[in-house]
Amino acid sequence: MEMITTFNLTKQYKGQGGCREINLSVPSGHIFGLLGPNGAGKSTLVKTLVGLLQPTSGSALILGNPLGSYKCREKIGFLPELFSYQKWLSAEELLTLHGQLYKMTKQAIKKRIPEVLTLIGLTGTEHKKVGSFSKGMQQRIGLACALMNEPKLLFLDEPTSALDPLGRRDMREIMLNLKETGTTIFLNSHLLSEVEAVCDQVAIINKGRLVAVGEMEELLTKKCEVEIELDTISPEFQREIKEWGKILAIQNNTLQIQVADKETVPLLAKKIIEAGYKLYNLHYRHSSLEDVFVQLVEGGEQQDVDHS
Amino acid sequence: MWTIAKLTYQEITHRRVFHLLLLLTLGFLLLYGLGLHYAYQDLPKDGELARIITTEFISIGLYLSAFITAFLTILGSAGIISAEVESGIIQTMLVKPLKRWEIIIGKYLGISIMLIIYGTFIYSAVLGLNYYFGREFYFLYKWNTLKALGLYLSIPLVLASVTMWGSTFLPTLNNSVMVIILYGISIIGGFIERAGSFVDKTALMNIGIITSLLMPVEAMYRKMLNVLFRSAPGQFTIFWDSFFSGKYEPSKWMLVFTVFYILFFLWRSISVFSKKDI
Numbered sequence: 001m002e003m004i005t006t007f008n009l010t011k012q013y014k015g016q017g018g019c020r021e022i023n024l025s026v027p028s029g030h031i032f033g034l035l036g037p038n039g040a041g042k043s044t045l046v047k048t049l050v051g052l053l054q055p056t057s058g059s060a061l062i063l064g065n066p067l068g069s070y071k072c073r074e075k076i077g078f079l080p081e082l083f084s085y086q087k088w089l090s091a092e093e094l095l096t097l098h099g100q101l102y103k104m105t106k107q108a109i110k111k112r113i114p115e116v117l118t119l120i121g122l123t124g125t126e127h128k129k130v131g132s133f134s135k136g137m138q139q140r141i142g143l144a145c146a147l148m149n150e151p152k153l154l155f156l157d158e159p160t161s162a163l164d165p166l167g168r169r170d171m172r173e174i175m176l177n178l179k180e181t182g183t184t185i186f187l188n189s190h191l192l193s194e195v196e197a198v199c200d201q202v203a204i205i206n207k208g209r210l211v212a213v214g215e216m217e218e219l220l221t222k223k224c225e226v227e228i229e230l231d232t233i234s235p236e237f238q239r240e241i242k243e244w245g246k247i248l249a250i251q252n253n254t255l256q257i258q259v260a261d262k263e264t265v266p267l268l269a270k271k272i273i274e275a276g277y278k279l280y281n282l283h284y285r286h287s288s289l290e291d292v293f294v295q296l297v298e299g300g301e302q303q304d305v306d307h308s
Numbered sequence: 309m310w311t312i313a314k315l316t317y318q319e320i321t322h323r324r325v326f327h328l329l330l331l332l333t334l335g336f337l338l339l340y341g342l343g344l345h346y347a348y349q350d351l352p353k354d355g356e357l358a359r360i361i362t363t364e365f366i367s368i369g370l371y372l373s374a375f376i377t378a379f380l381t382i383l384g385s386a387g388i389i390s391a392e393v394e395s396g397i398i399q400t401m402l403v404k405p406l407k408r409w410e411i412i413i414g415k416y417l418g419i420s421i422m423l424i425i426y427g428t429f430i431y432s433a434v435l436g437l438n439y440y441f442g443r444e445f446y447f448l449y450k451w452n453t454l455k456a457l458g459l460y461l462s463i464p465l466v467l468a469s470v471t472m473w474g475s476t477f478l479p480t481l482n483n484s485v486m487v488i489i490l491y492g493i494s495i496i497g498g499f500i501e502r503a504g505s506f507v508d509k510t511a512l513m514n515i516g517i518i519t520s521l522l523m524p525v526e527a528m529y530r531k532m533l534n535v536l537f538r539s540a541p542g543q544f545t546i547f548w549d550s551f552f553s554g555k556y557e558p559s560k561w562m563l564v565f566t567v568f569y570i571l572f573f574l575w576r577s578i579s580v581f582s583k584k585d586i
Contacts, residue, residue: 050403052586070405078403083396086315088322100311101404145400155403 001028001064003153003184004049008058011041011048012208018044020208021058026201028152031175031185033199033216035192035289037297041208043081046157046188050078063153074102077146081157081188084138087131091122091141094130095148102149109148116144119177121170135162143174154178157188172198196220196289204296211296220286224262228272229254229281237277244268254281262286309414312406316418320384329380333430336376340369341437348442359447362438363537366448369434370536374463374529377427381464382487385419385471387480389581394480399586409578416472416574423464431460448536456536462566463525463532467491469573470523476580490523498526520558524566527558534558 004026012018019041026032036042047053049060051068065072085094092113099109117123120140125133130141139162146154156175160168168191175185175198189195195202196216203213212219226245230237230253238247238255244267245259259268265284272279287295320326344365351358389412392398401411435453467487474483501516503509520527534557 047586052399052402054583054585070407073403073405076403078400080396080399083399085397085400086319088319097311097315098400098404101401101406103405142400 002026002061003028004032004060004062004186006049006058006060009045009048009055009060010057011044011053012056017041018056018208019048019205022205022210024203024210024213026184026186028184029179029182030200031179031187031198033195033202034186034188034205035190035195035202035293036205038190040205042188042190042205043157044208045205046155046186049186050076050155075149075152077149077151077154079139079142079146079154079156079159081161083142085130085141085145087129089130090127091117091130091133091144092126094141095144098145098148104149112148112150116147119147120144120174136164136167139163139167139171143171147178151183153184153186155186155188158190159187160189160191160194168194192289192293202289204293206297212292216289219292220289224259224265224284224286225256226259226265226268227254227256227281227283227285228268228279230272231278231280237275240271240275241268244271309410309417312401312411312414313417313421316388316415317422320419320422323384325383326380329376329383333376336372337430337433337437340372340434341441344437344441351442358442362442362447363533365442366434366438366536367533369438370431370460370533371529373430373434374460374525377423377430377464378467378491378525380426381419381423381467382471382484382491384422385468386475386484386487388415388419388472389475389577390478390480390483391475393586402586408582412472412476412574412578412581416468416577419468419472420465423468424461427461427464428457431457449538452535452538456532459528459532459535459563462528462570466523466525466528466566466570469570469577473573473577473580476577476584491525493519494523494526497522498530501526502530520562521565524562524569527562528566531558531562 002025004024006022006024009022009024010018010020012020017039022045034042034045044053048055049062049067051073055067060067062069062072063075086097089097095113095116096109099112104112113126114123117126120143122137122140122144125137125141130138133141139159143156143159146156160171163171172194175187178185179198187195187199199216201214202216202219204211225248233250233253233255238250241247241255241257244264245257248256248258250256257268259265262284265282269279269282347361347365351361387394389398392401398411402408435448470490471483471487474486478486497516497519500512501520504512504514504516516526
């Protein structure tokens, strides 16, 4: 089942900024990462999906229900990027409040509070005032509030922005644990390493438009680089190898080539050996998410410069 | 909706400005009580004149207490939506299975409950102090006292509805300024209308009526005094044309207008907030 499906979803502010014609599909049980440079429209898209912003045009289905509908909000959780909570409430009172807002019964709230506190690692802080929490603890309690209703779909908007490296690692573990329990996570983050570590699927947005979307594996192996060391690199070999990909660099007897995908690599090795060259070294490297991101975002900007 | 109402009530009563106002209220009641203590000692024993002076004492007390209540209302509710939008608190609420009108009505109920408790306390304290120090001159009819309380409480409820509306689209500070200016216009309009009624100048009275339509708090204050000082059925009326109450009592249509005024601003608050991008 698709947890999120958008159809040309657009949200603009007085005809500018925001996000435009977004077509996404997020399957159940996945961690879906949304990436983009600052001001690309990521937060606008997240806020539109959770119903905080009214779309300018297009539509979307969240858990099979129309965007912003009462029914879909029963089963979603949301941790905003910039948020604060009632500082005068204790952690337990805050979680009770959010349970009540989710219209949970008293018994269900009582049962759920220790569960979420254990999950986010704040056991023992039930009676502490939220105002006395550190930034990292506030981020965690925010996540606990979003998890009170055992959401099927969890939106996290920059969830590790206030966390130290250990906190980030814990947050990654929490996300992976939630995925294990069947929760779908829509993660908006500018931390590429974080997205690369936990996400199954990723979408990259630039200047309000989707520039790439797909399985993480597929995106990373879209363009692979192969380094080949031979006994000699003749002009004839260079001509032949151009059929397999784009030559990036040649230095002495080492050649770097960009091939279409991972499956091309063994075929290329076979071809070299069959042609009678001596193959001393073949090193295959797929792109990092950062490579893909930089290429797509800078590529888009270059295109804009060329058009202008 | 009741969860929001309870939260709003708790939120306001946790604010420093509320605690400060409570302290100031106690200071005001202490000074007022001290004044009444000495004033009633020297009051002439002539029943008619003493009653007239008593109405003035009560009017002054209620006027100042209504002023404090109005400021509590404005300062307590100016950021009721806007401050939560600015801090991000509202984001976590709006994604819950709640209708936006439930948030507006819940918040209005929360602040209204606090204002009703506070207003009833300060109104009762003013009348109670007058009863304590001037028992022999006391003449108020209990049912009128209750009816007048209802009118007295309508003042903060009107202000809260306008402040709520402003808070849906204005930043907290701008909203406070807007409502204080409207409240000021209403008070000045009330003065002009009273002055007009004493010198029988229709133009002045019309200015007062127009400002009452802009914000009917001053009209409700005058109606409250007229009802409060009305005698019990079968007794002769001791009411006189006080500076505070004016010569003419606002009609029952002004009361109906006030009810619709509150409903209109609540409806506008819901309407603006429902379409608002957060």
